[in-house]
Amino acid sequence: xxxxxxSPPDLILQEGANSTLRCNFSDSVNNLQWFHQNPxxxxxxxxxxxxxxxxxxxxxxxxxxxxxxxxxxxxxSQTTDSGVYFCAVTSTGNQFYFGTGTSLTVxx
Amino acid sequence: xxGVTQTPRYLIKTRGQQVTLSCSPISGHRSVSWYQQTPGxxxxxxxxxFSETQRNKGNFPGRFSGRQFSNSRSEMNVSTLExxxxxxxxxxxxxxxTNYNSPLHFGNGTRLTVT
Numbered sequence: 079x080x081x082x083x084x085s086p087p088d089l090i091l092q093e094g095a096n097s098t099l100r101c102n103f104s105d106s107v108n109n110l111q112w113f114h115q116n117p118x119x120x121x122x123x124x125x126x127x128x129x130x131x132x133x134x135x136x137x138x139x140x141x142x143x144x145x146x147x148x149x150x151x152x153x154x155s156q157t158t159d160s161g162v163y164f165c166a167v168t169s170t171g172n173q174f175y176f177g178t179g180t181s182l183t184v185x186x
Numbered sequence: 187x188x189g190v191t192q193t194p195r196y197l198i199k200t201r202g203q204q205v206t207l208s209c210s211p212i213s214g215h216r217s218v219s220w221y222q223q224t225p226g227x228x229x230x231x232x233x234x235x236f237s238e239t240q241r242n243k244g245n246f247p248g249r250f251s252g253r254q255f256s257n258s259r260s261e262m263n264v265s266t267l268e269x270x271x272x273x274x275x276x277x278x279x280x281x282x283x284t285n286y287n288s289p290l291h292f293g294n295g296t297r298l299t300v301t
């Protein structure tokens with residue numbers, strides 16, 4: 079299967095700060111999605127982004143498929159951004175491979 | 187539009203018992219996939235169903251099985267429960283599946299504890 083590595087594993091930010099989360103994957107992919115898991119365990123889809131750049135409010139994401147990485151940018155972080163951020167990829171087949179996640183804590 | 191619904195939210199079972207978890211996808215979604223989440227192994231794929239057919243299966247023992255009904259609702263079953271099966275089980279639905287421009291939407295999960 080595809081190996082997915084996320085960095086950093088843990089991140090603590092002051093409210094209002096910006097951050098960049100990274101996802102590296104070991105093989106070419108045709109589907110890449112970013113998710114946020116809130117403290118109650120709910121996984122929320124943030125982006126479908128197999129290539130290119132997308133923005134949604136304070137969040138944006140960029141995937142450089144040829145170099146096998148994706149970045150998630152969080153600007154002006156808020157306490158509600160706390161949780162774990164996962165990157166998930168798939169190539170052939172019908173299963174996603176998830177990274178180990180970045181645990182983000184935003185302190186007021 | 188209602189989201190992905192998983193029932194029950196919490197389960198406590200004893201070793202050796204079996205358990206059935208249910209998932210109702212978003213209306214119109216035909217693909218349902220299941221994942222196991224544990225602190226040690228993270229999120230791991232169990233299986234994916236599309237139009238009542240299992241299209242892919244993860245690396246789990248045969249004690250883990252599932253099915254999908256004609257209305258796209260899905261169930262997964264775990265027989266002969268072991269302590270290591272304690273986990274959060276997540277169901278996700280999408281329109282067409284992972285190889286399409288089809289975002290994955292997760293339910294709130296079922297927290298299974300095996301004692």
